[in-house]
Amino acid sequence: MGRLIARYSMQYRWWVFALTALIALVMGLMIPRITIDTDPENMLSAEQPDRVEHNRIKELFDLYDMIVVGVVNSEHPEGVFNPTSLSALFQLSEGIENIDGVISRDMLSLATVDNVEQVSPGTISFDWMMDRPPETQGEADAIRQAVERLPMFYGTLVSEDGKAAGIYVPIVDKNESHRISTEIQAIIDRLDSGDEFHITGQPVAQDTFGVEMFQQMAISAPLAGVLIFLIMLYFFRSVPLVVAPMLLAMATVISIMGLLIGMGYTVHIMSSMIPIFLMPIAVVASIHVLSGFTDRCRAGDDTRAVMEEVIQSLYKPVIFTALTTTVGFASLTLTPIPPVQVFGAFVAVGVLFAMALTLTFLPAFIAALPQSAVDRMVARVKKHESEGKGADCKLCEFMSATGRFATRYSKSLLVSFVTLLAIAVFGITQIQINDNPTRWFKQDHRIRVADAVLNEHFAGTYEAYIVLEQGEAGDLERSLQDRVNPLLTEAREEGFELDQQWQDLLEESAADDPGVMLDNLMFALDDLLFEVSMEEAEYWEAILEAAEAVRSEALYFQTPEALRYMAGLQSWLEQEGHVGKSNSLADLVKTINRELVSGEPEDYRIPDSPAGVAQSILSFQGSHRPHDLWHFVSQDYRSASIWLQLPSGDNQDMQRVVDAVAHYTTDNPLPEGVDLSWGGSTYVNLVWQGEMVEGMLLALLSAFAIVLLMMIALFRSLLFGILAVLPLTLTIALIYGVMGLIGKSYDMPVAVLSSLSLGLSVDFAIHFIQRMRGAFNETGSWQQAMEYVFGEPARAITRNAVVISLGFLPLLTAALVPYITVGIFLASIMALSAIVTLLMLPAILRTVPGLFFGRDAAQEVKATSE
Structure with missing residues (x-):
């Protein structure tokens, strides 16, 4: 099957190139239609009850998202309560009111609120707290005394230490908060008061993250790509050879992002990370193919025949590693978080697309290379190997030593792994679930x-x-009628027929709003009391009291x-x-x-x-x-x-x-x-975080179960299936255990990375076990199979780990914490999963070889040990 795929791909390589280019071009043309969404509220579906309630509350009480602007003066003895600082605050307030998108009538500032004072008992005045900038310190002191008497403002508009004053800026659309905050900063830059000015608030953090997110993508993703390219070049010593996986990765990223945008999805915080996830995944499989090709190819060899051989030996691991990674990401569609579902679905599609290109585009590309270029590449690699200074030579020695170490100290290693697992489990119990949009920025960021x-x-x-x-208050008219009917009955018994007049009053007072109806009715009853006899007035007064009681109950x-x-x-x-x-x-x-x-x-x-x-x-x-x-x-x-x-x-x-x-x-x-x-937005963040954690746990467990079943199906063995998932089990446990031990919160990026750790951690085990079993079937010797697997296969695994671990170091320089988290986790997952695979699997196989390879293997190991 692998030979057939490779043969047709190389034979019709120009069709492969044209189709790949066409897909990338068509999808790439969709990218300019991009729309960005950084609102964490959209982490919940529009029908989610808490989100529906949050929006109802905002509408019911006419509430808006707010930007908070602070003026701080820690140098002046009176803090901000000095003429210069208050004048700056006044000018800033006036300027903000004129910014498009600001709801000026609801803005809270010393310059926009009332001072409430008693004129005389029963009479109060509402004067502007600061209708003009104070000219003297005495006027500034008067403003301070006034605001300190108003508990609703004290601690909100001014700090209790008097060193800071705030402006709360309600805005029509939170997606405009970055623009508005930029215009506010422009006003601040024109002031010369010597005060500190700060702008914050959740809308600013969210919208600014969206702006800087794409700036970061434009810097970090290319840097990561360049570094991956250079590291691969160091390993494979051929620019044309290394260009292939880079083109493959670019085609994958462009096609999937274009598909996402073309289908009308907004680019959320989650989906903005798709390129960073897809690039290593696309390159991972390619490195195995290139590694196999450079190891097998010799000067003068038929390039196509060698590539057919490579694809034949690797197509199963490539397909199954892609499928396991796909399962990991597709499991995110089980979460109740729409952006996470979109992220998982499109990365899963991207993984499959990258797999298809690995098996078709890569052979086609290498077949298109001139034979002379291939011969030069092979010559360079072999020269470095023969001189003992090539990367491959040193790596070969290191891998052989690693294999000997893993088999010689197998039992000690297994005890160590069990100990590490126990520590990791303890660390997992210490994990704290926490997130905060403001903490998406580094500590020295202006928003933080x-x-x-x-x-x-x-x-x-x-x-x-x-x-x-x-x-629900029920029917106010019915409640009123229930109270009035006994009074009407009592009046009839005393000879007063009030029923018709009562019905007329109800009809005259009718209104759409029951409260307005009751108000109209009470006015009418009050007027009626002056028109009836004293005896009859007693009943109407009682009816008026009943109406007042019902109205009072309505105004709870x-x-x-x-x-x-x-x-x-x-x-x-x-x-x-x-x-x-x-x-x-x-x-x-x-x-x-x-x-x-x-x-x-x-x-x-x-x-x-x-x-x-x-x-x-x-x-x-x-x-x-x-x-x-x-x-x-x-x-x-x-x-x-x-x-x-x-x-x-x-x-x-x-x-x-x-x-x-x-x-x-x-x-x-x-x-x-x-x-x-x-x-409130802080509560909404809490809700979606809770749903994300539950959803991610379900997704992770579901994906783990599916991956286990896939491993059993791939190796047609329950034992080998379980063996394949042991490294990923320890890797995931260690990653999250360390996170708990060092106090790293479980937040959105960490939760999503669990899927990546699941998919990538099992990849190395698949390659190790598949190649080990193939070698054993060919040689019939456990020892020779182990030596083989610690040759080219182990080098390919190590190259993968090194390329991806080092390739994403540029993310560590990002100003946005989620990107730093992704960089650290990608490097840690790749490095740790490779180490665990290359130590745990041979240690287990060496300890119980008969369980996996039969009695002959057990006897061979025993004889070797003696």
């Missing part, structure tokens, strides 16, 4: 620096929302009980240190109530009656920003939000907050009929 500085000064730049909602979050529960939850979260700060309708009502009553701290409280709450709310609606009310409560007063500020966006910290709220509601049950839900 801004995040650290502002979260040190402020209550937190990460947001989450707790939403409390009263359950105007009741003191509802607000006190919210305030209690907020106070507990802040006192226990679970959040940096929180704001809600309760805080707004307490602030307004204080100014209405006395202006003193003792009146910073929830009023005792719904009427008192309503008065505070009505008073606030006379401010410059009455619309702010609807960020905290829905217009029907049946839903209310609590804005949580967190100083960390780590999933672990968000999970602690969720657990803390669950603990509080267990000890302090929610009011009857009230439900609690979560929203």
Whole structure:
């Protein structure tokens, strides 16, 4: 079969070249249509319940994603509360308001919010906190005193140490945050106040990552390709020979990325890494073919005959290694994360495409080389070998020594492997699941620096929302009718026929909104009381009280009980240190109530009656920003939000907050009929991370089971099938064990790399076992088979490991942590899986040879040992 594939590929090589070029060209033309998506929210499907709820909450309370801008002054004795710094803050606020995409009316800054002060008991004024830049230190001190009296702003708009002030910039589209932040930076660059300025926020981190992601791809991927090319050139001593796998890899990457974009998929954070994954996978199989070719070919040999021989001996391992890698990546389609599904599916297709090119394009390319070029290449390699200074010569000696070491100390090695496995299992138990979009950048990146500085000064730049909602209130008209019917019956018994008049009032007060209907009805009843007799008025007054009671029940979050529960939850979260700060309708009502009553701290409280709450709310609606009310409560007063500020966006910290709220509601049950839900980007990140971990675990276990079955089918042996998966089992365990021991969090790149480790770790074992069995069948000698496998096959395995491990070192210089993670893991997986394969398999085979090769092999090993 292998000979047939190679023969036809070489015979019709120009058709192979044309078809490969055509596919790459057609797919490459799709790439300019690329659309980029860096929103982690899209890690969840559009129908995922938590995402649906998050979007509902944003719409219900008119919430937007926010960029956080910080002004810091640690040098001035008064911090930012000096005329120069506040003037810069004022100018910056004005400039930001004029940026396209900024929702200026909702922007929070000392220059855009009200100062709330009592004029006299029962009367308050709403004046701009800073309607112009202060000219004197006294004016700056007055602003400081004013903002420190307002708990909703203190710790949010200004730091409690007075050294920093913040501007919270709501934006229409989070995908515009990088552009907007760039324009904000341009305004900052024109200021000359001597202050530090920082820009952060999850939208900025996400969108900036998207921009830098492609800049990094444009640098790291070519550098990796060049380094791989140079290392392969060192091994094979022939530019034309090494060009072949590089062209193959480029064709694979271009075709798969073009296919992805052409089918209408956006390029997400995950799919942006497809080229980095496909390049080593495409090259891996090629190295085995080139290694076999250079080892077998001699000057004057028929190139086509040699290549037929090579493909015949390698086509099964090449196909099965490709299939196992495909299974590893295809298993990602089992996860509930759409971008991960797309990533897994297209890498799987890319692996199969690379396999097809390895078996067709590579033979065709080598057959197209002039015989003179092949002879020169062979001569160079043999010259270096004969002089004892060639890479192959040294590698050959090293491989022979490795084989002798593995067989001589087989039992000791197996004990070591079992010990390492035990340590790895312990390390795996220490793994912490955690991610944070801001941590996708290196520590010295401006976004990471801004995040650290502002979260040190402020209550937190990460947001989450707790939403409390009263359950379905039912039919308000029916509820009202149930209360009024007994009063109408009582009136009839006393001789007053009020039924028809009541029905007329209901018809006159009709409105689409039940709340508006009740308001109209109460106004009509109030007017009616002046028109009826005193005796009849008693019944109408009772009916009016019934309407007021129903209306009050409908406005649940105007009741003191509802607000006190919210305030209690907020106070507990802040006192226990679970959040940096929180704001809600309760805080707004307490602030307004204080100014209405006395202006003193003792009146910073929830009023005792719904009427008192309503008065505070009505008073606030006379401010410059009455619309702010609807960020905290829905217009029907049946839903209310609590804005949580967190100083960390780590999933672990968000999970602690969720657990803390669950603990509080267990000890302090929610009011009857009230439900609690979560929203906010920090919470959404937590949700998709949780689903990713569960999905990845299912994918990994499923892929492992399928790979095991494939190994059993490939080798037609249960024992050899199990033997083939032992190196990958130890490799994966060691990689994740070390990760747990050094404290590396299990995040998105690490989770996805589990599939790569599964696919690549078994590749070397397939080549080792397949070539070992073939040699044993030919020679009938276990010893000769082992010597053979530690010749060309072991050198090919080692070349693969070296090329890929060193080839992706450029990724370690990236500014983006996921790329660094990919680089470290690729190098570690390739190096470790090669080492484990070349030591574990011969150690096992040497210890129990009869189990795998029969009694004769056992006797041969025994005789050799004696």
